[in-house]
Every structure is written in C-alpha cells, then in structure tokens.
Amino acid sequence: MGEIIRVAFDAVLANKLRSLLTMLGIVIGIAAVITMVALGEGAQRSVAQRLQGLGTNVLTVRPGQAFTGGMIRAQASMTIDDAEALRENARHIQAVAPEIESRFQVEYGAKNANLSVVGTWPDYFHVNQGQITNGRLFTDAEDKGRRRVVVLGALAGAQLGLTDTASLVGESIRIRGIPFEVIGVLAEKGAQGFNNPDESLYIPLSTAQFRVMGSDRIRSIAVQAVSDTAMDDAMAEIDQKLRREHRLRPEQPADFNIRDQASLLNTMQETTQTFSLLLAGIAAISLLVGGIGIMNIMLVSVTERTREIGLRKALGATGTDIMLQFLVESLVLCLAGGTLGLLLGMGGAAMLQRMAGWTVVVAPEAIIVAIAFSATVGVFFGIWPARRAASLAPIESLRYE
Template sequence: MLILEILLVAIDAVIANKLRSLLTMLGVVIGIAAVITMVALGEGAQRSVQARLGTLGANVLTVRPGQSFAGGLGRGQAMLSVEDAEALRANPRAIQAVSPELEGRIQVQYGASNANLSILGSWPTYFAVNNNQLETGRLFTDQEDKGRRRVAVLGALVGAQLGGVSSASLVGETIRIGGVPFEVIGVLKEKGSQGFSNPDESLYIPLSTAQLRVLGTDRVRSIAVQAASEGQMSEAMAEIDQILRREHRIRPGQDADFNIRDQASLLSTIQETTKTFTLLLAGIAAISLLVGGIGIMNIMLVSVTERTREIGLRKALGARPNDILFQFLIESLVLCLAGGAMGLLLGVGGSYALKQIAGWDTAVAPASVVLAFVFSGGVGVFFGIWPARRAANLTPIESLRYE
C-alpha cells in the first residue's frame, strides 16, 4: 500500500467512529491544555520578575535595620539614621550613590477628594538609584531637602486616587499631606507594580520634610546603596559592613544590627523558585497526557479486535505486515495530534482568559507550544506501537476465521 493510501484509510477509520475518537482524544486534550496553561503561568511569572529586576535600578543594595545585641542578648529592633547614610557617602570607594528612605501611609487631600496613600521621604538621589524617570515638572533638590521645603513629586497614578484627575494636571497645585500643604512640582513616569507596593501610587517628598513635618521621626526605614559597577557589588557590600559597624560601634566578631540585601539576587532566587514550581506543575499536568495515551492504547487494542477480519482480508489481498503496522500507528498518531491541536487551542484560550479575567501574568512561549505538540505526537507513537504490532502479526487465515 502507498503511504498516502495508508494515511487515508487511517483517517477514514478515525472519522467513522467520531464519538469514540472524540472521547479517546479527551485525555490528550486535557493534558495538553493543562501543560500549556501551567507553563504559561510560569512564563508569565518569570517575565514579571525580569520586569521588576529592570525597574529596581542597577547594582542596588538595600540596608535594613536588624536585631540589636548586647552581651549576647537581643535588645530589640535596631535603627538606621541619616548619619549612617552620610557616613556611607563620605569617602566612597565602591559606592556610587546613597539614598536613605522613610515611608508611611498618610491621608492626602486635593480639593474635595482624599485618599490614604504611601508617602516616601528620601534624598534626591533616590530617583537615580531606583531608576525613576521624570514625566513632567522637576525633581526636588538637595537645597530643598536641607531647607525642609514642602514640595512633592507624584507617582503616575496618584491623580487617579485623588478624584480621578491626571497626575500631570496637579503640577503647580497644592495638596495636603496629613493636613500640611505641599506644592506638587513633578510627576514620574509609570513604572508598574512591584509585589506588595506600587511606586506609581506613592508620593515622594524630601527626607527632612518627611521626618519633621509629616512622619515625626528622625530615623529612616532603609538605605539604598548603588555600587559603582556590577563587578563591585561584593566590594560595596564589604564597604557598607565596615562603615556601619564603625558607626554603630560593633566589634569584630559580633553580630551586626543591620542586614544588607542584594535585591537582584533576591529576585533571581524568586525566579528560580518560580521556575521549579512551574516544572513541577507542568509535570503533574503531563500525567494526564500519559493517562490519555493509555486510553488511546486501550481503544486501539479494541479496534484491532473489532477489525480482525478486515486485517485478514487486507493481508489476503497483498497488504504487508508493515502496511498494517503503519495504518494503525497512523490512526493512533492522528488521534493524538488532533487532541493536541484541540488542547493547544484550549490551553492558549485558558491562559488568555486567566490574564483578562483574573489579572494573572501569563505568557504562552512558542517553545512550549512546539514541545507540547511534539510530545502529544510522541504519546501517539509510543502507545500505538503495541496495538499496531499486534495487528501486523495477525495471520490472514486466523483473521478471516475470526468471528
């Protein structure tokens, strides 16, 4: 038999039993759809982490207060101060920029509208360290920080929180932060959410103004430190440790009362964890593919039994064992590839639905589509070999006598 003829006979056999073929393909459809959806969720999470890495700013280390110790006993939460930040920038070697930060949530009012928003006080270096770009207006200066001026730079979406107006339209206007009037001098470009915080919904004011006029403390929440280059991250970390130990009078060998974190390494760890869970979920989803393959093998064995006389007749008319083998193998392959195509459409549609309805980050990678489709074909070949070999090994005389 010619290859084309074998293919047509196999397709006719599949079409002749539409309902049975559809039910047989169901396991493959569900398996492929589940794999595509799970991988899309994982890929979306990966891209989300990469986007966050891009918005952090280059070579940034974050210093946060840790546990304070004395005589081997914990004395509670330690604190960081502006003096610590000034010491870090006094004689830098591997440090390029320093930005102390103080954050709190305060009621903000504009006209008749008000909202509880995040207020972040910092030095002007904050914007360069954290890779913030100016959309309109200007940023506050060192002189305004030293003079405790009441000026504010808005995130891109603050206007939407204050009466649904454009943030750019608030430049030059007066808003009240905790009852204190502030002049809006600039608006930042939209940056996107970063986990639990959204910088686009925050207001930025000079650190000294935040400490004495708004939040009422002389401490800072954290200090962001930008290394001179990516290759000097380790040197910058060692320099920070040395300076802060000196400032806090911590002897060599004692536990530090501060923590230094590399944000890029932290997010890379999250990315690796996400990849592991993606592979785990995809592996679990792939089990349904194996179940679907077993179902196809079962149906093909039933088909061989039902068509024993047909096989005997074909062999009596000159069909070779290889022709019979290819015929049943192609039937199995057609079932799996058709199920794979349906599962592919269902998986892509499900991923898009999750993104639009639930707001989850999903991304269907072309490689996962090709891999899932090839894998479905592999399932068809693997689970179709046994029934096909069984059909090919039937003898014409026994087949024609079969009732």
C-alpha cells in the same frame, strides 16, 4: 503509505464523538502545559525587566537584630546618621538613598485614598532609575527645609479618581490632613511583587520624619555602587562604616543586613522557574492520562475490527502495514488533540493577560515541544495496540464474531 494514512483518517472520522472524547485528555493536558509555561515565562521576563529597571549595582541595607552577650536584645534601628556616614568620603559608593514608608489617607478635593507615602532623598530617583515625565523632582534644599512638596507615581492620580495624574502638577493635595504641593509625576515602572511604586507618593525625607510620620528611624537605605564590578568593595565599605557608626567590635555580629538587589531578583527568577516547571509537570500528568485513554480506545478498535484485519491480511497486507495503520490512527488522534490544546492554551494565556493583567509569553519553543510531545504520546501509547493488531492470525481473525 498514502493508502494507510487515508484509511487511518477514515477510521478516525467514522467515530467522530468517540475520537473527540479520546482526544479530550490530550487537549486538556496540552492546554494546561502551554498556559502554565506561558505564565512562568512571563513571570521570568517580568523579573528580568525589573532587574534592568533597578540596576545591577544597587545594594539594600536594612536593620537587623541587636545582640548583647550573644543574645538577641531587640530589633535594631537605623537613622539618618547611618545614611550620612555612608555618603561621607565614599570610595566605592556613588549614591545613597535612605527611605521611610507608611500608608496614609491622601485627599484631593472630595476624593480620598489610602496610599503609600515614601520619604527619601533626591538621590532615590537616580538609584531606582525613576524618570520624571511632568514637573520636576524635589531638591536637597527642599529636603533640608522640610518643604511640603510631593512627587506622584504615574498611577497615583487614578487612585484619587483622576484619568490623568499629570493634571495634579501645581495642585495641592492633603497627606494625613497636611497640605502638599504636587511638583512632579514619575514615569510608569510597573508593579514589583506586592508593591506598586506607580501608586506611591514621594516626599522629602526630613518632611516625612518631622512633619508627617514623627519618627527619625528609617526603613532601609538603597546604596548604588560606582560600577557592577565594585559590588564587593561597596559591601565591605558599607559594613565597615556602619560597624563604626554602631560601635560594633569586629567579633560582634552585625545588627544590619546588606542585600544585593540583583541576587535577590535572580533568586526570585529561579524560584519562579521552579514553580513553573512544577505546575507544568502537574499539568503533564493529564497528558499521561490522555495517552492511556488513547491506548484503551485503540485496543477496543483493534477488537472491533478483527475481521477487517483478517480480510486485509488475506488480501496480502503485511504485519507492518497493519501496525502502521493503527499507529497512524493513534498519531492522528494525538496530533489533532495537541493542536486543539495548543490553540486553547494560547487563548487561555491571552485571557489571563487581559483579565488578570498578568504577563504571559507563549514561547515558540513551548509550541514545538507541545506538538512533539503529542506525537511522542501517540507513538508510545499506540504501538502496543498496533503490534497486537499486526500479530493477529488471518484465519482466526476472519472467524472472529
């Protein structure tokens, strides 16, 4: 066996350029699979972190369609009264945080940027697990008094040309031309899809409605249940209270939607996994093409070395020895290509993380599967040329020109 392996390596090294070009399909295939799987795994872990950050006992209530006589009349709306109704005498609800959001031009000195401004109650930070790093959060009294105070996301200062957002605490900024006092800065949470809460500004809901946005309608209500096990009871309580608030009869369809944050993010995670498998499957096609290329080259190699095969058989080599020799050659080509592809894929994943800021994770399982798949391709596509070489008759092989 040692001699067979040595001869196989000598044959591969004797035609370096041809061997390298033969491995190219395997290299590209493994690199693409590793990169795609790393992106998919990173996306799934990112979603899992967001799920932990939002909490599994949070529900989101949004306006739905208003119906009259079974027909859609218009887009429904929700007001502060709906949020007050949910908070009043709640049994399965721990906290309620209505939210209104719009983008405005924000100015600090000579700098300005178009940023998302969120009007909400102080409970918003508790529901969404927002941690303060500098200063403080606004209070219920400041909300009722329509005070012009603002809490900044961790990266809001960077949008205004500052290196440290905390330096804005105690300073005055202008939102839509209205001066606001910066009272606090939140800890960084990371982007959530197309929305990045770290670049947002948070002001009291009453201030947003009557001083900035001029509307009493709210976009959504975040509701935190008392526990994970009370989610169904909390949803039933929300449905009951909002139906009563909107004067809906039991047979009428609801004009609001209740969504479970955990279910939504789990769905996103499943979707991400499906796309990752799809991309990895597409990338695996190049492995198939690379395997066919290896089989083609091995068949050419068998034809080129027909006289050598005949000579080996004449000197006592068995069919099994000949078959193992060509099978090892095919295996060496695939494993070498798989190793190079693995290194290239890990480098590509690291480059994407550094340049695009995407979360990538190269799992050990992916590395093991990549190497095992390379070996499988080598055996599968090498066995036919190896059997063909082993079946050659010694006399005919020696006569071959």
